[in-house]
Amino acid sequence: MEIEDFFKIYQNSAWHKDATAMINLYDEQALIFDMWDQGYLSNPSEWRKMITDWLGSLGEEKVKVEFEMVKIHQSGDVGFASALILFSAISSEGAVVRSMKNRITLGFSKFEDGWKVIHQHTSAPIGSDGLTAILDI
Incomplete structure (x- = not known):
């Protein structure tokens, strides 16, 4: 896999609720800084459970993922990428029922079978009121 992949x-893993394909994007020792619940995951079994629970909780809904402003930098066996990521929950009738936009930064390492995520950080800026996520970039 190349970083661009x-x-x-x-996107495809989220849409098809394929937890295995999504988890395979990450190295077993990946460090994840997430916005929800624990906020920090370094145990591979916790990350697998989080992804499996998220995709399994969707019921009839699907998740459309869109990336914007993707920037990729790589040199040798190390790379990183940044982007805005929009998650949209799509009903069985095809309507957007909720959405959320985050920032994402990814650290990659190149292994024999290609690039894998070794570090992920998601975030959203908060307005000065301390309550409102502001990401209308």
Whole structure:
């Protein structure tokens, strides 16, 4: 896998609720800084459970993932990428029922079978009121 492939595979994995394909994008020792619940995951079994629970909780809904402003930098066996990521929950009738936009930064390492995520950080800026996520970029 090339770094560029991450974005398409992630989108397809979310849409098809394929937890295995999504988890395979990450190295077993990946460090994840997430916005929800624990906020920090370094145990591979916790990351697998989080992804499996998220995709399994969707019921009839699907998740459309869109990446914007993707920037990729790589040198040798190390790379990183940044982007805005929009998650939209789509009803069985095809309507957007909710959505959320985050920032994402990814650290990659190149292994024999290609690039894998070794570090992920998601975030959203908060307005000065301390309550409102502001990401209308």
